[in-house]
Amino acid sequence: MTANPADTSLWPAPHATGAVDATVHVPGSKSVTNRALVLSALASEPGWLRRPLRSRDTLLMADALRAMGVGIEEGVGPNGTGETWRVLPAGLRGPATIDVGNAGTVMRFLPPVAALADGEIHFDGDPRSYERPLSGVIDALRVLGARIDDDGRGTLPLTVHGGGALDGGPVEVDASTSSQFVSALLLSGPRFNQGVEVRHIGATLPSLPHIRMTVDMLRSVGAQVDTPESGGEPNVWRVTPGALLGRDLTVEPDLSNAQPFLAAALVTGGKVLVPDWPTRTTQPGDRLREIFTEMGGSCQLTEYGLQFTGSGAIHGIDVDLSDVGELTPGIAAVAALADSPSTLRGVAHLRLHETDRLAALTKEINELGGDVTETADGLHIRPRALHGGIFHTYEDHRMATAGAIIGLAVEGVQIENVATTAKTLPDFPDLWTGMLGSDGA
Template sequence: MSDHRYSRHDAPTGRYVAPSADNPLTATLTIPGSKSLTNRELVLASIADGPGRLVAPLHSDDSRRMVEALQALGTGIAEVEGEGEFGPDLVVTPAPFRAGVTVDCGQAGTVMRFVAPLAGLAEGDVMLTAHESALHRPMGAMIHALRDLGVDVDDEGSWSLPFTIRGHGRIRGGRVEIDASESSQFVSGLLLAAPRFDVGLHLVHTGDRLPSMPHIDMTVEALHRRGIRVERPATGEWLVEAGAPRAKELPIEPDLSNAAPFLAAALVTGGEITVHGWPPHSTQPGGLLPELLTLLGAHTSRQAGALTVRGGGRIRGGSLDLSAAGELAPTFVGLAAFADEPTTIHGIGHIRGHETDRIAALIANLRALGGEIEELPDGVRITPTALHGGDWASFHDHRMATTGALIGLAVEGVVIDDIGTTAKTLPEFARLWEQMLAADEPVPVGGASA
């Protein structure tokens, strides 16, 4: 896959002094495509009944890893000129999966969890590995499920990456139980590959909790969109029929979770931020942002396909359940640091297993700036206090970096150690962030300019 103007190679890296806002911010912007939708549709297009096209997909480190993984397995993926503002469309041509390859998942959880079942459809060995900072990410539940489905997995007893899948060209399928308490991606990865199993899949989640249900809803909707029937006979149970997903030309929604720090900027500065292309309905966890930001005192409105968030003069504290949208937790910790009373965020214990232990990272960073934050079994409690400038570590995590930028709007001297980590899902972050601050009145932020 060729580099284009919005690749990581164009994104800034290294230390970044987060700009502060002297006045309320007012800006309008467009956000690139959803990582979650892009990677799901890439997988389904690779097992479809013919060539398909993704319109306005995300071009980022994570989506590039997925493209490269599928190409390594033999899928044809080509860039073609489209009308999107942030890069070309992708034409995907399915082909039988090949073996004798190594897939480097980088830091992408979707790649390691979605590609592992596909590798079992290859005729021979496929090795999966990842960036050293991501080798800790949970994979035991997927390894266990694949073995129950008859797939040979050689992990040398580690229950983690790297490991080798010894495929036999087919997976029978049938009933399998899985504890996906650590990540909903285990469920999504199996559901996405299930149409190509001989008899489909009857998947049963056995854990006490299942985080990020909107992501599973997104997977089921993506399967339905391509003509694959998925039934839900009970809570935590899915039946996927066998068959080839239909080839389609599909547009990709903007990444609503990547919009979170921009919309949150309206609350921190008492300004008004508008995001174009906000879908009327979405299975993305970021689709919960209007409701969640309203709970913190924001005024939200929708008009002509755009969402506008206006700061309400203060940020309310209280209690937030983010079990359905744990990826938004870093942004809301940043907002809670400026609230008018303590805030408890719960339902996010699973984010300890993301790019980094996000709870530990948020605690370390906020305390380094003078903040008060307490770890809870399933979340954190933030007590607002005066913050000061200082170093903010990204921990190789894009959402840590964007949260540092958010806090920097109201705290001078916040220095993020590597803004380049935002290229994981939004290479344009620093450019869009600075253009948002430079806007003196509602003007388009983003667009086709280099």
């Protein structure tokens, strides 16, 4: 695989000269922000989002909803800051053209919304978005009554011919490649005439916590949802038709984006405090507390947030990451610096993410002197003495932060196109250097 030749800028990854000791305010969750935007746009009354994430993916979502007629006002509200968005639902309408970038939430969550619009909604995006699976959403929407033109590709670009409403009802979907197929149908389900019954028929279902997040957020705005966990059938989710309420929602910090900062404490034997870490959450990133503790750290959840402390040692791990696949690049980076081998399992679906993350991690770590091999569903990592070099990112934000983690312990690592972190973590370079301090630690 090759890196994008257009992105040739190199960022010298800071090398830590001692143990970090920092407080890092992690921006809001992308997953929560984009789900909240969709639910607020479909509500029957205005709502507020406080501390929303402002990143490429969330701004693409906001702009897409605006293009369909939804009002999203920034910088209004009681505190008068730019950290508050007011969402004003309106009659969804076309024609409109939606740029999804390379955002899975935008390309998958919005076609069902577009089916409720009155008019044509055209979807397009970055070249990589054409390669990401979308047939689960397209085929399901057709079963539910939508008209979609995709020239039989099952991918972008495509056009949804919105009819102002959608019948809904029961549908089968194979979400083995992305749990977002299920979430996409559930989020708009309350607005379908018959609601929706989504039956997953695939062999595996990755990232189940993200479906739980979708269900929790639906219930918080008044939707009735039956799930396998609430006594329903296995792999079946039912959403009853009904009006959604406008809510005043404060977005949690993005726990997955906290990963590189917690990793910094682990790698340098230091400590990092992440304020406002929730005591209860459906975010997959919360599992970092368990995984990074097993790899050699310790953590304490207090009223101020999560304090994570490294012990000065990094241990290998054998772990199933099927529910938290997005954490794989950062865990692989830490594992490459450990004192024993690691096996990361259950993440074959990462080959279909922003890039083929398994191939990319193998290539980039090995080119720094590592010993990583791909397995059928993950990676096997044998720690080796690493050296400096260029760490390519393939326009993947989590590859960039993985390279930065390695750079803490290995001098001379240069991250190609670190700006790709703006997808979900704006100002990452400034946050990273701020954590390290002016003297590098």
